[in-house]
Amino acid sequence: MSGCIAIIPARGGSKRIPRKNIRLFHGQPMIAYSIRAALDSGLFDRVVVSTDDAEIAAVARECGAEIPFVRPDDLSDDYATSMSVVQHAIRALQEQGAQMEFTCCIYATAPFVRPSFLAEGLARLQANPNASYAFSVTRFPFPVQRGIRINRMGRVEALQPEYRFTRSQDLEEAYHDAAQFYWGRTEAWAKDDLLFSELSIPIVLPRYLVQDIDTVEDWKCAELIYTAIAARDNLP
Structure with missing residues (x-):
């Protein structure tokens, strides 16, 4: 078996x-950025979009992706996991005769995903045969040990009071999922190997290239970041 397939x-x-x-993001459909990064990377035999929506399928095709199957309704609600969606896509493609050693899930709302980091993820995974996945992470901008909660009285409590007086430079640096891409050995996806575990290799991204886009506020932040990067790099 050989080859790589991207699933969006x-x-x-x-x-x-x-x-x-x-939705248009700086003049392009949001999904176009993920498709273009996958195509421009030259890493993939196929770039596939898994969707239940005819309009999304049409836009994805215009951007250069394939829509070789329709995602079923039971994997299109608010409770469907990325793992189950990727597993379904792998099965559907294998039933159509596809063979792939590596499968990369790329989120459709990742306008800052870069071909260079996709390439790093694949190279690191190939170089580590005992690893199942390689995925994007970034550093927390503030020590997580200093996190606080707002209690029922509307007052502040330390989540980890034992670190209240520890110098920030003495605290362990923490990372979080950057929600851009997830390389995996196809057999690892199929076996349901844990993603957030010692089986995974972190691909560390700079914080300025990471922005979750789940709310309107997130979208506005992403637009501001993209505007700044575009001005610096003379992007359209």
Whole structure:
């Protein structure tokens, strides 16, 4: 078995930002950025979008992706996981005769995903045969040990009071999922190997290239970041 396939999940039922996968972001459908990064990387034999939505499918095709199957309704609601969507896509493609050693899930709302980091993820995974996945992470901008909660009285409590007086430079640096891409050995996806575990290799991204886009506020932050990067790099 050989080859690499990109799978971009893009359901039609986004509620907090309606139609966000194809909503225009700096003049392009949001999903276009993920498709273009996958195509420009030259890493993939096929770039596939998994969707239940005809309009998303049409936009994805215009951007250069394939839609070789329709995602079933039971994997298109608010409770469907990325793992189950990727597993379904792998099965559907294998039933059509596809063979791939590596499968990369790229989120449809990742306008800052870069071909260079996709390439690093694949190279690191190939160089580590005991690893199942390689995925994007970034550093927390503030020590997580200093996190606080607002209690029922509307007052502040330390989540980890034992670190209240520890110098920030003495605290362990923490990372979080950057929600851009997830390389995996196809057999690891199929076996349901844990993603957030010692089986995974972190691909560390700079914080300025990371922005979750789940709310309108997130979208506005992403637009501001993209505007700054575009001005610096003379992007359209």
